[in-house]
Amino acid sequence: MNVWPYVVVLVLFGLLLTLSVRNRRRAAAADAERSRRIGVGTKVMTTSGLYGTVVRRNEDDTVLLAIAPGVEVRWALAALRDASELSGRYAQGIGERGGTSAGPAGDAAGPAAGGSDTARRESGS
Numbered sequence: 001m002n003v004w005p006y007v008v009v010l011v012l013f014g015l016l017l018t019l020s021v022r023n024r025r026r027a028a029a030a031d032a033e034r035s036r037r038i039g040v041g042t043k044v045m046t047t048s049g050l051y052g053t054v055v056r057r058n059e060d061d062t063v064l065l066a067i068a069p070g071v072e073v074r075w076a077l078a079a080l081r082d083a084s085e086l087s088g089r090y091a092q093g094i095g096e097r098g099g100t101s102a103g104p105a106g107d108a109a110g111p112a113a114g115g116s117d118t119a120r121r122e123s124g125s
Helices: 004-037 118-123
Strands: 043-046 051-057 062-068 071-076 080-082
Touching: 004 080
Parallel strands: none
Antiparallel strands: 043 051, 043 080, 051 062, 062 071
C-alpha cells in the first residue's frame, strides 16, 4: 500500500493549520495594539462610519464618544478605528469641527442639510 498521498495530505493540512493560527495571532496582536493607542482625546471613526472624539475609556472595553456638542454615546472599543490609521479619504472630515463631524467631508447628515434620513426614505419624500 502506498502511504505517500496520505503523508502529503497530512503535511498540507498541518501547514494550513499552522498558517491559520499564525494569522489569527497576528490579527489579535494588531487589535490589541489598536486598542492600546485609543485613549481620551483620540479622534476616531467607528466601523459604521460615525466620527467622534473619545472622552472616557471604561473598564469594560467600552468608550464614551463625543459626536456633537453635548452628545456622548457609548461604543465598544473593538468598533473603533484611530483616525491616524484612516486613509485621507476617510480622515479629511476629522478635526474640521473638533472631531465631531458627521461624515468624511464634514457634511451634516441630517434631513435639514439634505442628508439621508430613514424616516424620509420610508415616507417616500
